[in-house]
Amino acid sequence: MSRFKVNFIFSVLFVVFGVALGFLGNGDKFRRKVTVELNPGLKPPSSLPPGVALVHARGLGLNDTLHFVLCNLGAPALLLVHTNSTESAVQVTWPAFINRSSPGSLRVAPESSVTYSSALVFTRIWEYDDVNNTADPQETAESSFYSPYELQNFIWSDLNTTANQSDHVITLCGRENTESFANGSLCLRLSVFESAGRDRAWPSLLHNSNSSQLHVWLDGLTPRGNLSRFALEFQSVGDSGFQGRVDVRSSIDDEYTPSIFKVFDWVSLPLNSSSVWGFSQWKPVAYRKPEPVFEDATPCRHSPLVPVSRIPQSAAVRAYFTHEPQVRGLNISFGVDKDPVHYSDTRHISWTVLMGMGDPPADSFSTLIIIIMAVGLGTPLAIIIVGGVFVCVRKRMTRASVYEPIN
Amino acid sequence: MAVREEHRSILDEDEEEDEDEGSRHLSPLCDPRHLLHRILVLVFMCFLGFGSYFCYDNPAALQTQVIQDMSLNTASFMQLYAWYSWPNMFLCFLGGFLLDRVFGIRLGTVIFSLFVLIGQIIFAAGALANHFWLMNVGRFVFGIGGESLAVAQNTYAVNWFKGKELNLVFGLQLSMARLGSTVNMNVIGWVYGRIQSLTGSAGHSTLGITLMIAASTCLFSLTCALILGFLDRRAEKILKKEQGRTGEVIKLTDVKDFPFSLWLIFIICVAYYVAIFPFIGLGQVFFIEKFSFTTVQARAINSIVYIISAPASPLLGFLVDRTGRNVLWVLLAVVTTLLSHMMLAFTFWNPWIAMCLLGLSYSLLACALWPMVAFVVPEHQLGTAYGFMQSIQNLGLAVMSMAAGSLLDNKGYLFLEVFFIACLCMALLAVVLLYLYDYHTEGELNLSASTRAERLKAE
Numbered sequence: 073m074s075r076f077k078v079n080f081i082f083s084v085l086f087v088v089f090g091v092a093l094g095f096l097g098n099g100d101k102f103r104r105k106v107t108v109e110l111n112p113g114l115k116p117p118s119s120l121p122p123g124v125a126l127v128h129a130r131g132l133g134l135n136d137t138l139h140f141v142l143c144n145l146g147a148p149a150l151l152l153v154h155t156n157s158t159e160s161a162v163q164v165t166w167p168a169f170i171n172r173s174s175p176g177s178l179r180v181a182p183e184s185s186v187t188y189s190s191a192l193v194f195t196r197i198w199e200y201d202d203v204n205n206t207a208d209p210q211e212t213a214e215s216s217f218y219s220p221y222e223l224q225n226f227i228w229s230d231l232n233t234t235a236n237q238s239d240h241v242i243t244l245c246g247r248e249n250t251e252s253f254a255n256g257s258l259c260l261r262l263s264v265f266e267s268a269g270r271d272r273a274w275p276s277l278l279h280n281s282n283s284s285q286l287h288v289w290l291d292g293l294t295p296r297g298n299l300s301r302f303a304l305e306f307q308s309v310g311d312s313g314f315q316g317r318v319d320v321r322s323s324i325d326d327e328y329t330p331s332i333f334k335v336f337d338w339v340s341l342p343l344n345s346s347s348v349w350g351f352s353q354w355k356p357v358a359y360r361k362p363e364p365v366f367e368d369a370t371p372c373r374h375s376p377l378v379p380v381s382r383i384p385q386s387a388a389v390r391a392y393f394t395h396e397p398q399v400r401g402l403n404i405s406f407g408v409d410k411d412p413v414h415y416s417d418t419r420h421i422s423w424t425v426l427m428g429m430g431d432p433p434a435d436s437f438s439t440l441i442i443i444i445m446a447v448g449l450g451t452p453l454a455i456i457i458v459g460g461v462f463v464c465v466r467k468r469m470t471r472a473s474v475y476e477p478i479n
Numbered sequence: 480m481a482v483r484e485e486h487r488s489i490l491d492e493d494e495e496e497d498e499d500e501g502s503r504h505l506s507p508l509c510d511p512r513h514l515l516h517r518i519l520v521l522v523f524m525c526f527l528g529f530g531s532y533f534c535y536d537n538p539a540a541l542q543t544q545v546i547q548d549m550s551l552n553t554a555s556f557m558q559l560y561a562w563y564s565w566p567n568m569f570l571c572f573l574g575g576f577l578l579d580r581v582f583g584i585r586l587g588t589v590i591f592s593l594f595v596l597i598g599q600i601i602f603a604a605g606a607l608a609n610h611f612w613l614m615n616v617g618r619f620v621f622g623i624g625g626e627s628l629a630v631a632q633n634t635y636a637v638n639w640f641k642g643k644e645l646n647l648v649f650g651l652q653l654s655m656a657r658l659g660s661t662v663n664m665n666v667i668g669w670v671y672g673r674i675q676s677l678t679g680s681a682g683h684s685t686l687g688i689t690l691m692i693a694a695s696t697c698l699f700s701l702t703c704a705l706i707l708g709f710l711d712r713r714a715e716k717i718l719k720k721e722q723g724r725t726g727e728v729i730k731l732t733d734v735k736d737f738p739f740s741l742w743l744i745f746i747i748c749v750a751y752y753v754a755i756f757p758f759i760g761l762g763q764v765f766f767i768e769k770f771s772f773t774t775v776q777a778r779a780i781n782s783i784v785y786i787i788s789a790p791a792s793p794l795l796g797f798l799v800d801r802t803g804r805n806v807l808w809v810l811l812a813v814v815t816t817l818l819s820h821m822m823l824a825f826t827f828w829n830p831w832i833a834m835c836l837l838g839l840s841y842s843l844l845a846c847a848l849w850p851m852v853a854f855v856v857p858e859h860q861l862g863t864a865y866g867f868m869q870s871i872q873n874l875g876l877a878v879m880s881m882a883a884g885s886l887l888d889n890k891g892y893l894f895l896e897v898f899f900i901a902c903l904c905m906a907l908l909a910v911v912l913l914y915l916y917d918y919h920t921e922g923e924l925n926l927s928a929s930t931r932a933e934r935l936k937a938e
Contacts, residue, residue, distance in 0.1 A: 324769075327894050328891070330891030331892060333768065365888065366553060367546065367551070441894065444901050451904070455908060455912065455915075456911055462915070463918060
């Protein structure tokens with residue numbers, strides 16, 4: 073009986089640990105040497121409008137280079153280019169780039185070394201009057217929509233770059249020249265990483281050296297209605313021959329983003345292949361305060377992916393993609409059905425997306441959890457084994473030594 | 480409103496009351512000697528606790544609404560449970576004393592029912608006035624009444640049914656308690672919805688009105704207490720019997736004589752129950768967030784533990800009584816609870832499986848654990864031992880409720896579940912040690928029922 077029990081518990085624990093260790097798996101040790109430069113090669117008389125910049129982050133690997141270009145001339149765009157050379161460089165033909173953003177005025181040379189390129193463009197902010205309180209723009213009548221804020225018309229300020237040990241952070245804020253933006257701004261913060269890790273601030277997405285993170289927040293904007301909610305429109309631009317889709321992954325692990333059990337991956341993969349080349353990853357959560365606590369989290373949802381026929385009005389994208397690129401768009405909207413809190417209550421919403429190449433990172437259990445589980449299950453198990461041996465020995469001894477008289 | 484009720488069921492039905500055959504002619508329904516009259520009394524007895532059970536889990540059933548309407552975080556939400564537990568750390572010792580020496584059972588019952596009612600009204604008023612501290616005060620007052628009311632309920636049961644249908648009555652009262660919790664879990668959210676559509680908006684006043692309506696169940700229970708008091712006095716006059724007593728004698732100096740195995744039982748009790756009740760308190764949103772349940776489904780699954788426990792408790796109690804081997808049963812209960820928490824934490828399997836398992840193991844533990852106390856302490860220390868057990872259980876629940884709330888706020892559900900699993904591992908460790916200790920000292924905790932009976936005969 074007790075031996076059966078011991079065996080049973082032992083096998084249960086074995087299975088559990090096996091699963092736990094399986095999740096542990098791949099620690100990402102790969103590092104890149106990241107350097108950031110502002111407006112590479114820009115010389116007078118060429119000059120950019122105030123607040124506008126082209127930031128180039130170069131991540132040098134062992135035998136490849138990953139370029140990130142963030143440019144807010146036109147709609148802000150984050151361009152990712154991967155090359156299989158350690159010598160590749162970003163070249164901008166500035167007059168052509170500034171005036172007409174003519175194709176080819178932004179290139180990564182040598183062009184033959186480029187293996188994959190893709191861009192994420194942030195095109196519009198939608199505002200709608202959520203009269204039915206569904207927080208779903210798909211379900212909202214078109215008449216409830218206000219005219220969108222076009223990011224290509226924004227006036228930008230405050231570009232600032234900071235760097236610490238392993239991350240390089242670039243922040244830029246912009247606003248439209250309207251009443252609504254009198255005290256408000258839209259900010260983008262790009263973080264480029266040398267190695268794997270995660271931000272301390274929620275949603276604490278896991279990143280690696282093959283990805284960069286864009287944190288978007290909309291602060292102090294005067295909503296045009298009391299029931300206003302917002303949605304962000306994104307477009308992804310990629311080489312033809314790639315298809316895109318949004319995958320949902322369920323994760324049991326919400327340790328880093330409390331109460332969020334899903335991860336969305338907007339992946340891009342070659343038409344006849346199933347291997348993922350690039351991704352944009354986010355968790356379905358936005359935060360209503362600059363320094364959020366648990367209650368400030370609000371769910372967010374995305375619209376279905378739609379093909380877009382026009383290339384977005386972004387200088388970097390128009391200048392880089394020379395051959396008919398593929399453009400797809402989707403909206404990210406904030407709030408949940410019957411959500412009593414609207415934008416006007418906190419006047420802040422923030423959302424984070426990770427963009428990178430290769431497979432999207434997947435969360436694994438933290439060491440703390442594994443230690444707790446190991447100690448928690450291991451101690452009783454050890455005592456069961458030791459105690460089981462003790463009981464067995466003692467039983468055998470009593471059986472062997474005592475031929476007691478029958479009374 | 481944890482588990483205070485289970486242990487009463489081991490009270491022996493020893494003395495047969497010699498009935499006084501004084502014959503006055505009363506109809507069976509009005510004759511205190513008649514079964515029909517006792518059934519009538521039983522009905523009031525069962526509904527005596529209904530209000531407090533119904534209202535105890537109001538916060539769990541309205542978790543999202545309370546958090547939203549009062550703009551709380553989870554940690555402060557869980558304070559509602561902690562404030563309920565604080566007074567009961569002391570009242571476990573005092574309740575019996577107050578009933579026996581100060582108020583008497585009848586007045587005592589009415590007073591405790593009043594506390595429950597007033598507590599719930601303060602709780603609701605706190606919501607109406609949008610003062611969270613007032614809600615906490617309400618829960619505190621409610622707690623003063625709630626646990627002691629259960630003691631009173633049991634005393635009544637012993638007084639009326641001793642030597643007759645006592646175990647059945649205890650079983651029925653327990654099922655009634657579970658029924659109260661279940662009805663609350665499934666109904667109060669609907670009530671809130673109705674009021675919301677009547678008033679046109681959700682907010683703290685909607686919450687307040689809902690809680691006021693819930694208070695009507697406490698008013699109902701108070702009425703039962705009054706009627707019961709009347710019937711009891713009438714019976715006393717007719718039968719010339721004494722007022723019922725809890726018979727609990729608490730001597731805190733006994734604590735130093737408690738055997739090692741009793742301390743292990745205390746550890747199991749605290750470590751096990753903190754993995755159950757705070758979880759149910761936080762469960763609703765967990766099922767919504769992790770398993771994409773609708774609110775109605777989440778309430779239903781959150782109440783399944785109570786629903787299962789209502790019929791399972793008497794059945795499993797019977798099983799444990801017949802087989803003995805309490806330690807193994809407790810071990811089984813802890814291990815299955817551990818498994819079900821692991822399922823909830825590490826898988827997306829249908830949570831109904833895990834929750835049903837949890838309901839069964841919870842009932843099994845209650846049946847097997849509480850009676851063990853009687854095997855390890857002499858009878859005159861039983862009152863102290865049970866009082867102490869409930870007291871530290873309440874301490875554990877109060878502290879762990881708040882810990883669980885802030886853990887969830889900062890670390891999420893997986894970590895919370897791992898925390899509960901760690902608590903259960905602690906319980907598991909204590910059970911294993913208890914088994915070994917009992918084996919080593921040749922105690923009778925893990926004997927089969929037949930061996931126990933033989934030992935008893937030999938003495």
